[in-house]
Amino acid sequence: MTHPLRTLITQQHVIYFLFGAIVIFGLDCVLPQETNISILYIPLLFTCVRSSNQLFPASAAVMVSLFIGIAPLLKPENPALHFIFINRISTLIAVWISYYLVRMIQRSNDRYQAIWRQNSTGLLLVNQKGDIIQVSPAIHQFFGYDSNELLGKKIEVLIPHRFQHKHLQHRGQFNANPHPRSMGVGLDLFGRKKDGTEFPVEVSLSPFESEAGHFVIVFVIDNTIRKTQENALKAQKKELEALTHALKTSNKELENFAYISSHDLQEPLRKIRAFSDLLDEPESGNLSNEGKSYLERIQQSATRMQRLIRDLLDFSRVSTRALPFERIQLTEILHEVLADLDLAIKDAQGHVELGELPEMEADPTQIRQLFQNLLSNALKFRKEGTSPVIRIDAHPSQKGQNWIEIRVQDNGIGFDEKYLDRIFTIFQRLEGNKYEGSGIGLAICLKIAQRHGGEITAQSKLEEGATFVLHFPLTQTTP
Numbered sequence: 001m002t003h004p005l006r007t008l009i010t011q012q013h014v015i016y017f018l019f020g021a022i023v024i025f026g027l028d029c030v031l032p033q034e035t036n037i038s039i040l041y042i043p044l045l046f047t048c049v050r051s052s053n054q055l056f057p058a059s060a061a062v063m064v065s066l067f068i069g070i071a072p073l074l075k076p077e078n079p080a081l082h083f084i085f086i087n088r089i090s091t092l093i094a095v096w097i098s099y100y101l102v103r104m105i106q107r108s109n110d111r112y113q114a115i116w117r118q119n120s121t122g123l124l125l126v127n128q129k130g131d132i133i134q135v136s137p138a139i140h141q142f143f144g145y146d147s148n149e150l151l152g153k154k155i156e157v158l159i160p161h162r163f164q165h166k167h168l169q170h171r172g173q174f175n176a177n178p179h180p181r182s183m184g185v186g187l188d189l190f191g192r193k194k195d196g197t198e199f200p201v202e203v204s205l206s207p208f209e210s211e212a213g214h215f216v217i218v219f220v221i222d223n224t225i226r227k228t229q230e231n232a233l234k235a236q237k238k239e240l241e242a243l244t245h246a247l248k249t250s251n252k253e254l255e256n257f258a259y260i261s262s263h264d265l266q267e268p269l270r271k272i273r274a275f276s277d278l279l280d281e282p283e284s285g286n287l288s289n290e291g292k293s294y295l296e297r298i299q300q301s302a303t304r305m306q307r308l309i310r311d312l313l314d315f316s317r318v319s320t321r322a323l324p325f326e327r328i329q330l331t332e333i334l335h336e337v338l339a340d341l342d343l344a345i346k347d348a349q350g351h352v353e354l355g356e357l358p359e360m361e362a363d364p365t366q367i368r369q370l371f372q373n374l375l376s377n378a379l380k381f382r383k384e385g386t387s388p389v390i391r392i393d394a395h396p397s398q399k400g401q402n403w404i405e406i407r408v409q410d411n412g413i414g415f416d417e418k419y420l421d422r423i424f425t426i427f428q429r430l431e432g433n434k435y436e437g438s439g440i441g442l443a444i445c446l447k448i449a450q451r452h453g454g455e456i457t458a459q460s461k462l463e464e465g466a467t468f469v470l471h472f473p474l475t476q477t478t479p
Contacts, residue, residue: 122220128175128213130155142201142222144194155218160192178207178214191220200227256316265309273302311440314369315426318447323363325452325476330357330406333364334392337372341379348379348388355393358404361476366448371408373441374468378410383463388412397471404474409467414460423458452476 122142125134132150140147143158150157155171156164174181182204191201200223207216276298279287287295334354338345345352352375375390382388390410397403415423426443445468449456453473460466 122222124155124158124218124220126155126216126218128215130171132157133215139220142193142199142220143191158191160190160198163190174205174207174216175214178216180204180206191222199224252319266306269302269305269309273299273306276302308440311444315440315444315447318366318444318451322451323365325361325363327359328362328364328367329359330367330394333368334371337368337375340372341375344376344379348382350379350382350388350390352390353392355391357392357394357406358474360404360472360474362452362472363448366451370445370448370470373445374408377441378408378412378466381410381412381466383411383413386411399471402474404472406470406472407467408470409465411465414462414464414466415458416462417458417460420458424456 120138122139123134123136124132124139126132132153132155135145135148135150137147139145139150143150156167159167182202189201189203190198192198202221202223204219205216206219207214209215276295279295280299331354334357338352371392378390379388388410390408392406392408395405395407397405424442424446426440446456449470449472453476455471456468458466458468
């Protein structure tokens with residue numbers, strides 16, 4: 001037999017549960033029995049949360065508990081007791097579920113409030129009309145407004161007057177097609193404080209939609225410190241570029257001066273040597289012993305001057321006479337150097353060992369000059385009574401796969417590493433005038449290494465030899 005569906009409210013129960021700040025209101029409603037349903041019970045629960053002294057709906061959910069077929073299972077002898085039992089069990093379950101959900105809502109709300117209040121980024125909640133409806137403390141700090149002073153005002157109050165008209169247009173376009181975006185990409189944006197002063201900002205928009213309408217969360221970052229630092233870096237960069245340009249110009253002028261001076265000095269120097277040779281040969285018999293001593297000093301000074309001029313020319317030519325890079329085989333370059341130094345190696349009773357050396361892109365003339373200087377130094381600064389042994393080999397470089405490390409090791413007199421920064425400086429001679437030379441050879445090696453995008457350093461101890469370590473890229477990107 002089918003009965004018409006009708007609603008019976010047996011009694012109203014208003015249940016108050018006070019758990020901290022949570023208040024739960026319950027209303028009992030009962031639907032009658034039907035043929036296939038023993039009991040249909042629906043408790044309606046309306047929940048509210050009190051937070052920050054404001055009571056607002058956190059949930060208006062209807063908790064539905066359906067108990068179907070429970071009565072036949074229990075089979076109570078008293079139908080009235082059966083109804084009361086089911087009614088009360090359903091109410092307790094619904095209240096417990098509602099309490100649990102409300103606690104979850106409260107925890108979520110607390111986390112939301114913590115993020116909103118403690119975020120160093122300024123946050124604004126703006127509705128579709130441009131009204132500010134929520135403000136984070138960082139916004140008050142950035143713009144100089146008191147708490148809640150911005151609520152209800154248009155977002156344009158935070159924008160400089162000269163941009164407000166355009167912003168109204170942009171806001172309308174954004175509302176027509178809302179999507180997350182960063183404002184002013186590649187542009188400088190400014191905010192307007194309460195006192196009218198402006199400051200640089202970075203702004204991002206994140207729209208969302210709810211039952212209450214369309215809203216936008218505005219993220220604001222105060223860029224004052226960053227902009228100040230950027231401007232300082234730009235000024236330093238500009239100053240550094242000016243100094244670099246001036247240094248390059250000065251170096252170019254010095255290189256040209258060294259080349260021109262050295263070239264022009266050779267002619268008078270040749271005459272000095274020529275006339276001193278004439279005095280030494282046919283006229284030496286007419287000179288006193290003191291005169292012969294003077295003439296010998298003139299010839300020695302002319303020889304040193306000629307060597308110095310030659311080295312200065314070599315130093316200046318690293319930049320002024322540089323050749324394009326090409327693919328070279330280091331082993332072939334070293335064999336050419338050894339052929340040039342063959343007599344010097346034999347006179348010193350020296351021995352040179354070559355390991356496996358790679359191919360690389362380089363200026364062959366300059367690489368030949370670099371190794372000739374290093375080998376000449378190793379032969380020159382040998383220990384007395386010890387035959388010089390020089391080892392040249394290559395290893396993988398820690399700088400990367402496109403790099404090679406080359407070591408030139410000798411068993412000579414070595415040097416104290418506290419002078420490492422001096423040995424590659426022009427005209428620096430740690431041994432004074434004890435050994436011949438101008439003090440330019442290692443400076444030329446450094447300049448050649450740098451021109452190839454590489455590096456050169458040394459490892460040494462007194463009386464224990466020296467090892468010169470070079471790092472070169474195997475391929476070059478610039479000529």
